[in-house]
Amino acid sequence: MEGALSGRQSFSNSDPNWFSTETGIYSSRHPLRSLPQDAFHDLASFLFSRPHGGETALVDSASGFSISYPELRSMVDRMASGLHEIGVLPGQVLLIVLPNSVLLPVILLGVLSLGAIITTMNPLCSAKEIQKQMSSILHLALVFCSSEKVATHGQFGVPIVTVPNDLSYDSAHYPFFHKIVSGSPPLTRKPVIRQSDTAAILFSSGTSGSSKGVVLSHSNLIAMVELFVRFEASQYKKESWKDVYLAAIPMFHVYGLSLFSIGLLSLGSTVVVMRRFNALEAAKTIAKYRVTHFPVVPPIMTAFIRAKEAHGCDLRSLKQASSGAAPLSNQLIQEFLRRFPHVDFIQGYGMTESTAVGARGFNTETCKKYTSVGLLAPNMEAKVVNWETGISMPPGKSGELWLRGPAVMKGNTFGSYGMNLISVPC
Structure with missing residues (x-):
């Protein structure tokens, strides 16, 4: 990281211990999570080696067909x-x-x-x-x-x-x-x-240029399972194999793919799959299958909370909604909380280039930050760099976000396969 992450600024002695005044690097405040060290450990073998008590893996919401x-x-x-x-x-x-x-x-x-x-x-x-x-x-x-x-x-x-x-x-x-x-x-x-x-x-969204093919390794996907899905599950005092997730976001996108096609299957959770999203049908599906978790993107969240018909369905089973992939306005968040006060709402941040790993929110009884994407994921490091001077910025300052860690892409189809650093404006 030295060289590529050079450019320093003097920092005060009062900076927190998760921020290095020497390097300008932010470290995750979460403990390190163990990742498999066997060089020949592939994703599917890793996934199916995780013990759980789950029975039903996948359900088609329209037909009821299950696997x-x-x-x-x-x-x-x-x-x-x-x-x-x-x-x-x-x-x-x-x-x-x-x-x-x-x-x-x-x-x-x-x-x-x-x-x-x-x-x-x-x-x-x-x-x-x-x-x-x-x-x-x-x-x-x-x-x-x-x-x-x-x-x-x-x-x-x-x-x-x-x-x-x-x-x-x-x-x-x-x-x-x-x-x-x-x-x-x-x-x-x-x-x-x-x-x-x-x-x-997987192809990136192209928000900072043309869409690129992001090359991800088996180790990147294994890291995603551990640092995103399994880590998040570990923060709650519940049996994850009893959770029921509604898959309404696209499963071809890194967010849906990481959760529904890979990560949740390591926990034994049930994934109820909607072929196409419709707000009223989503509400009916939540009621029918007693869905507990509803991952969304802002357009789906907007359609869902504005569908007045949803109030005619029993949504008491829903425990959590989580949003990612794009920013949410505070007005939309508050509207969701008014409509569904019993539902825990969190946000997260990740990119195709980081295999959906980045940051994830977590609410407690005494601390609820609905507008925050949460803390840096375990095993990940970051820098915030001034986009004009290249100088590392301390806490409280804005700049370009640089990420490093085991979930960061192997490379892209237009560049080096050895890349291990990504950046994005923040």
């Missing part, structure tokens, strides 16, 4: 085996262009179990937008998409797998998918996967 945790593990193993049988190799990239689906985590974890790489895109993107994004991707081997989007993806010249909404499908209509998901587990020869190997290429 239990034993079924999930079996389906992931069969998916990996099926992909191997059709010739998918470690290191190849598989594109997932799907709306929210209970099958998305099965596909994602099956691909990663094989040592291949996933990349995701918004299924609403045009063919031109997809072509532009995919121009930086090498070794594209396969595309997973819904049946109505097949024509959009024929341009890549690779096999296309049409994916049903759930497993209650006619195999005659989805023969390729059926062949893959019916593979014979386990793999006859488990691939060698290193933590440092690329696991995912």
